[in-house]
Amino acid sequence: MQDLPAYCFSLFHPKRRKTREVRVGDVIIGGNHPIVAQSMTTSLTTDTKATVDQMEKLVDVGCQLVRLTTPTMKDVQNVPDLRAEMKRRHLSVPLVADVHFLPRVALAACDHFEKVRINPGNFADKKVFEIKEYTDRQYEEELERIAQTFRPIVARAKENGVALRIGTNHGSLSDRIMNRFGDTPEGMVESAIEFLEIARAEHFHDMVISMKSSNPMVMVQAYRWLVARMNQLGMDYPLHLGVTEAGEGQDGRIKSAIGIGSLLADGLGDTIRVSLTEDPEKEIPVAHALIASYQRSLEAESWDPEQQKVPWDAYSYTRRVSSVVGNDDLPIGGQEIVKVCTHFTSVGAKVFSKSAVVLDPPIERFSSPLSSSQDVMQLLPGSATKAKLLYRLFASKDEKIDVSSQAFDELSMECSPAWLDLRYAKALLQKLEGKTLWIRIQHEEQIATAMDILRIFSTHPNLGVELYHHDLISLGRSVAKALHHHQRNVPIHLCYVSKTEDSKEQEILKASTEIGSLLCDGIGDSIEVQSHHGFDEGHSIAFQILQATRLRMSKTDYISCPSCGRTLFDLQETTARIRSKTHHLKGVKIAIMGCIVNGPGEMADADFGYVGSAPGKINLFVGKDCVEKNIPQEVADEKLIELIDRHGKWVQPSA
DSSP states (O other): OOOOOOSSSOSSSOOBOOOOOEEETTEEESTTSOOEEEEEOOSOTTOHHHHHHHHHHHHHTTOOEEEEEOOSHHHHHTHHHHHHHHHHTTOOOOEEEEEOSOHHHHHHHTTTOSEEEEOTTTSSSOOSOOOOOOOHHHHHHHHHHHHHHHHHHHHHHHHHTOEEEEEEEGGGOOHHHHHHHOSSHHHHHHHHHHHHHHHHHTTOOOEEEEEEBSSHHHHHHHHHHHHHHHHHHTOOOOBEEOBTTBOSHHHHHHHHIIIIIHHHHTTOOSEEOOOOSSOGGGHHHHHHHHHHHTOOOBOOSSOOGGGGOOSSOTTSOOOOOOOOBSOTTSOBSTTSOOEEBOSSOBSSSOTTSTTEEEEOOOOTTOOOOOOSOSSSEEEOSSHHHHHHHHHHHHOOTTOOOOOOHHHHHHHTOTTOGGGGOHHHHHHHHHHTTTSEEEEEEOSGGGHHHHHHHHHHTTTOSOEEEEEEESOOHHHHHHHHHHHHHTTOOOOEEEEEEOOTTOOHHHHHHHHHHHHHHHHHTTOOSEEEEEOTTOHHHHHHHHHHHHHHTTSOOOSOEEEEOOOOTTOOSOHHHHHHHHHHHHTTOTTOEEEEESSSTTSTTTTTTOSEEEEEEETTEEEEEETTEEEEEEEEHHHHHHHHHHHHHHTTOOOOOOO
């Protein structure tokens, strides 16, 4: 990995990244302006009524930019008719052209749109998956060829006051980039940087940059790398955030929250699009909810370099090294799969039941009732409570503990390990035999105390740290840094505690962001979502977070694009139909793509792909290889199942 500068102001006290302002019509992206929510129509751009109908619905729910698919010149030429119908309805919103493959269409779009999106992976570049090594000279010749094609578009955009989005997609990197950098976040970033450098040489700066992937972890790494590289090169372009092909329902919201929310939480992002396989207007409330949860004030003039010295790699996933705790049936940590747990019950692993003790380091502003369960012992703050609990932990029926005035005074010391001095530690260690001691941390003020407790109980073989709050990101990073400093490789349990006032959707988005961000950092050996909407809800969210980060596949994974004017079939209906037939295939990744633009490239790491190739025709893929072409749509579902079966991944659904 390159020696990259920091990608955000602070990992522990985030501020919003300072960017230049880019005007898109009457909307300004970047600077200190609010984060902009945008979406894309799914109709044919040549269908004036249907397209403006969708625009109207989007604007009604707070959409500030609307993107239109523009695969041909006919789509661009219909924009005046769209403008006329918008004017008739008193509808005003900036329009963005989505262009792939055809530079001449991008050039024409600069005369009709406020912003034009181009994809470096398929703009005047090859994507044929050739195996070829480019010499430095050949590489530079290819760059110059691309520059000659891109410069006229830059000049036209500059002349017309049109912004450009340089939108890299993980699945559509060019053959040239793939051969030099591989299918990596670094390759995604360098693909965009090449175009930025061409535009900068022409003194054009009205650009917004995106790094999209259907894998939220790859997406997060790519944006972090992008910002670090732009910092290195003195660039301050605003960011468009999005997880492409996120899917539908709860899955789509969780993937989007992990990717978009994690970056917003670090102060990155100036405009966002939540890509759901649903009607476009369903995307905007999700976008606004994420923006509202992670508003950041603008960064200070200087960054604190000490806060960036952390023991994990922000640009590639490496799981934090930890010891394994628990018995042979219920191990947590090390290289074990990340567990989903609760305190008193669990799903798939009885992690925090009869084999656990939970201690809460004292903090004045925290209070909680003692659990009525006899299986889990908790030490809670409050002097009288602590004395009673110590009695409960240490005393048997014929044994008492000294709760004299002197002992009571020691117990009342806040934020101090005095109440767990060696007298009590020795007695407690006997009671802990065969159990795991989890030290609960809810606030940063408790970290020092927790480190002292870990020192006092260092001879106990089963120690872990539990993070228990609704704001976990900064807390988790601070704890991981402290554990590294104190050379404690104990496992970390991440417990998101929802707020009672949060709706189900707010809970899903916040839990996914808070836990997902730490998992992207490699922090977390078991996770838990304490939902006030019920145990089943929390359990479902937790497993879906692990699925979205690819850390634990517990069901079929679907990568489905949001529909657009290029889509060659009813995407929502088709996705639902294929899901109904394949949802029992645990761990199998199936991509459902409406057209070849969102075809073999955008499927990213899918095992199998179902891609529209022409009206009523489907291509089937294994990985990125097309294995069957132009299958009639009415038999394509059965052909997909046959394909999955031939590759040994089909099982019959249970009755």
